[in-house]
Amino acid sequence: MLTPPSETVKDCVVRGAGETGKLGGNERLISMRRTTYIQAINEALREEMQRDEDVFLIGEDIGHYGGLFRVTRNLLDEFGDRRVLDTPISEQAFMGMALGAAIVGMRPVVELMYMDFTLVAADQIFNQIAKYRYMTGGLLKVPVVIRGQQGGGKHYGSQHSQSVDSLYAHFPGIRVVAPATPYDAKGLLKTAIRDDNPVAFLEHKMLYFTRGEAPPPEEEYLIPLGKADVKRVGTDVTITTFSYCLHQALEAAETLAERHGVSCEVVDLRTVEPLDTETVWESVAKTGRLLAVHESYANCGVGAELVARAYEEAPYLLQAPARRLGMAPVSIPVSRVLEAEVLPWKEEIVATVLEMTGR
Amino acid sequence: MKLADNATKMGTAEDPAIQPNSEAAEASSGLVTPASITTDVLPSDSATDLEVPALPTDLLIEMYRKLLAIRLMEEALLAAAEEGQIGGAMHTAIGHEANAVGAAYALQRGDYVTCTYRGHHHGLAWGMDPGRAIAEVMGRGDGFAKGKGGSMHFVSPENGMMGGNGIVAAQVPHAAGLALASQLRGEDRVAITFFGDGALFQGVMHETFNMAAKWKLPLIFYCENNRYSEMTPIWRTSSIEDIFLFPRAYGMATMQIDGNDVEVVHAAVSQAAERARSGLGPTFIEGITYRLAGHMAGDLETYRPPEEVEKQEAYEPIVVLRSKLLTRGVDETAIAGIDEEVDNMIDEAVAFAEKSPWPDAAEAYRDVYVDSAFRDG
Numbered sequence: 059m060l061t062p063p064s065e066t067v068k069d070c071v072v073r074g075a076g077e078t079g080k081l082g083g084n085e086r087l088i089s090m091r092r093t094t095y096i097q098a099i100n101e102a103l104r105e106e107m108q109r110d111e112d113v114f115l116i117g118e119d120i121g122h123y124g125g126l127f128r129v130t131r132n133l134l135d136e137f138g139d140r141r142v143l144d145t146p147i148s149e150q151a152f153m154g155m156a157l158g159a160a161i162v163g164m165r166p167v168v169e170l171m172y173m174d175f176t177l178v179a180a181d182q183i184f185n186q187i188a189k190y191r192y193m194t195g196g197l198l199k200v201p202v203v204i205r206g207q208q209g210g211g212k213h214y215g216s217q218h219s220q221s222v223d224s225l226y227a228h229f230p231g232i233r234v235v236a237p238a239t240p241y242d243a244k245g246l247l248k249t250a251i252r253d254d255n256p257v258a259f260l261e262h263k264m265l266y267f268t269r270g271e272a273p274p275p276e277e278e279y280l281i282p283l284g285k286a287d288v289k290r291v292g293t294d295v296t297i298t299t300f301s302y303c304l305h306q307a308l309e310a311a312e313t314l315a316e317r318h319g320v321s322c323e324v325v326d327l328r329t330v331e332p333l334d335t336e337t338v339w340e341s342v343a344k345t346g347r348l349l350a351v352h353e354s355y356a357n358c359g360v361g362a363e364l365v366a367r368a369y370e371e372a373p374y375l376l377q378a379p380a381r382r383l384g385m386a387p388v389s390i391p392v393s394r395v396l397e398a399e400v401l402p403w404k405e406e407i408v409a410t411v412l413e414m415t416g417r
Numbered sequence: 418m419k420l421a422d423n424a425t426k427m428g429t430a431e432d433p434a435i436q437p438n439s440e441a442a443e444a445s446s447g448l449v450t451p452a453s454i455t456t457d458v459l460p461s462d463s464a465t466d467l468e469v470p471a472l473p474t475d476l477l478i479e480m481y482r483k484l485l486a487i488r489l490m491e492e493a494l495l496a497a498a499e500e501g502q503i504g505g506a507m508h509t510a511i512g513h514e515a516n517a518v519g520a521a522y523a524l525q526r527g528d529y530v531t532c533t534y535r536g537h538h539h540g541l542a543w544g545m546d547p548g549r550a551i552a553e554v555m556g557r558g559d560g561f562a563k564g565k566g567g568s569m570h571f572v573s574p575e576n577g578m579m580g581g582n583g584i585v586a587a588q589v590p591h592a593a594g595l596a597l598a599s600q601l602r603g604e605d606r607v608a609i610t611f612f613g614d615g616a617l618f619q620g621v622m623h624e625t626f627n628m629a630a631k632w633k634l635p636l637i638f639y640c641e642n643n644r645y646s647e648m649t650p651i652w653r654t655s656s657i658e659d660i661f662l663f664p665r666a667y668g669m670a671t672m673q674i675d676g677n678d679v680e681v682v683h684a685a686v687s688q689a690a691e692r693a694r695s696g697l698g699p700t701f702i703e704g705i706t707y708r709l710a711g712h713m714a715g716d717l718e719t720y721r722p723p724e725e726v727e728k729q730e731a732y733e734p735i736v737v738l739r740s741k742l743l744t745r746g747v748d749e750t751a752i753a754g755i756d757e758e759v760d761n762m763i764d765e766a767v768a769f770a771e772k773s774p775w776p777d778a779a780e781a782y783r784d785v786y787v788d789s790a791f792r793d794g
Contacts, residue, residue: 162529
């Protein structure tokens with residue numbers, strides 16, 4: 059059973075904020091259509107494969123089956139089995155092969171069926187792909203995209219629900235992208251595929267069937283990596299987040315406004331590496347309060363990093379101690395009651411903001 | 418010495434622990450072979466029925482220069498390490514040279530190679546400059562990777578050398594990816610990957626065997642079998658005696674050859690490359706060789722008796738090729754002339770590296786990311 063998306067998720071593209079809705083320098087608002095997150099990713103893959111014949115897909119069950127979550131559906135039919143490669147269950151080998159193909163100019167997009175399998179292919183990802191350019195003194199580049207879904211909320215338990223954003227962000231040499239909306243997913247994935255650096259593109263299983271506005275496929279757009287997007291404007295507290303937590307934060311902000319009179323500004327980081335602190339500080343300059351929320355562990359996480367940087371780079375902006383909120387330091391349990399207990403969902407965000415504002 | 422005595426004894430296969438597999442191994446391989454896992458077998462005892470055509474003398478002389486350049490560079494590097502000029506782990510290929518040189522001359526420009534942290538010989542065989550190579554190992558600014566890769570990461574894309582690797586077997590799927598790129602693009606290029614016998618026991622090796630065989634990738638798996646996984650003799654770790662039986666399980670063509678004879682290596686790699694280029698898929702070549710120096714600079718070598726090393730010295734690549742040249746009519750004086758020439762060349766290379774400046778400190782922060790966001794955007 060799919061968890062029904064919340065209302066906020068359904069209307070996740072908040073207009074009038076950031077550069078979303080605008081096409082490059084073109085101010086013309088495009089007539090939008092509603093698409094799912096999965097469709098958006100599928101379109102991005104398709105368009106980039108049409109655009110550049112060096113782009114190919116490799117992973118488990120992605121071709122004939124169309125991907126466990128149907129993200130690569132119909133791509134085998136359109137591009138053939140030399141562009142969409144079904145592999146054995148050999149994450150280390152196909153991750154290493156992606157490196158080999160990339161260093162001679164191909165642009166592999168690797169699907170990890172669950173981002174948890176990052177840990178299976180860890181040597182190839184962190185010791186090889188992330189370091190290869192550096193170790194070769196810049197002689198080679200590794201334009202590999204590693205994509206797949208992460209996160210909890212669907213009761214998959216400890217080895218199929220982890221969020222690996224902080225893990226990826228710990229290693230230099232690899233970009234980390236975690237879009238929260240169909241619009242962002244498409245624009246960011248197209249950019250990621252064209253980027254000459256390795257990119258971890260972290261999708262979220264709770265977002266796959268959510269809908270949002272996106273331009274029709276013929277209207278091409280790209281979203282640069284490292285640009286956060288203000289998804290809700292507010293004055294009292296800045297909440298930074300990304301991926302599925304964005305929607306939890308937006309719901310929390312709604313509750314806080316309606317029931318407690320607290321106005322939250324919600325900043326969607328969109329990419330964790332590079333981290334757009336400039337946009338965050340601009341927001342904190344206005345609110346004086348920072349809460350960094352994400353689904354990966356709070357301990358040593360992206361939020362810890364952002365809070366530390368706030369104290370290092372912009373302590374004068376803070377009117378109250380900066381806080382972080384992430385998953386509890388346990389493995390993810392299966393039972394929906396226990397799972398909800400350890401994930402940093404809406405109620406916890408609301409409670410933390412109330413503590414910070416003293417209301 | 419106790420360990421070493423034991424090694425010799427075990428090498429003669431008196432240990433019941435390695436007996437149960439041997440009959441089955443022979444029966445299924447169809448070859449009567451010296452066990453690949455005994456430490457005192459000689460490279461020339463390898464069981465090959467490969468036809469080995471005589472190479473032109475000029476080519477053999479060129480290969481002799483390469484063998485010697487590698488050997489002298491390795492010796493110079495060991496001396497420099499002893500003087501404290503080289504930090505970290507440095508693994509020399511003394512005794513392994515023919516595997517790289519024979520293979521490099523059998524392949525074409527445009528083909529790819531990946532190798533291990535014992536990769537100095539591949540680097541030079543594939544055309545890297547010894548001066549810049551030594552500078553890299555010393556961490557100097559003129560190193561080909563500006564001192565960031567060092568001994569374990571020899572790389573020279575313009576020569577097809579796509580990288581050595583510090584992690585055992587990690588370079589193997591990289592070569593499979595290079596071969597895949599060639600196959601997807603409809604190119605004629607093949608990839609060769611070098612690894613040691615110890616790499617056979619990494620999971621990614623078997624994953625890659627399977628995928629390369631299934632996809633018929635234009636790939637050559639070249640195992641430099643020196644019978645030691647670092648300091649541990651292979652009979653302590655391998656479940657079977659003939660390691661080429663592993664790739665056979667994946668349906669792959671295999672050859673066991675004398676890895677110390679450049680002509681044999683050349684013939685084997687030529688045949689494997691031809692198979693790869695004609696779409697017949699990967700070949701596994703097991704080159705029986707022997708590491709004459711320690712696993713790394715500073716290795717105490719307590720795991721093998723000096724007699725074992727002495728016995729192998731008579732069959733090492735330079736001795737083998739030198740006697741071959743003499744048999745083919747090249748005279749002692751000509752060889753001595755080459756020796757002197759190569760010796761001077763390596764002396765100059767060492768001097769170049771020693772004079773090379775340290776990298777600028779700012780270099781530490783470069784090459785983490787590609788600056789340009791897009792390839793063509």
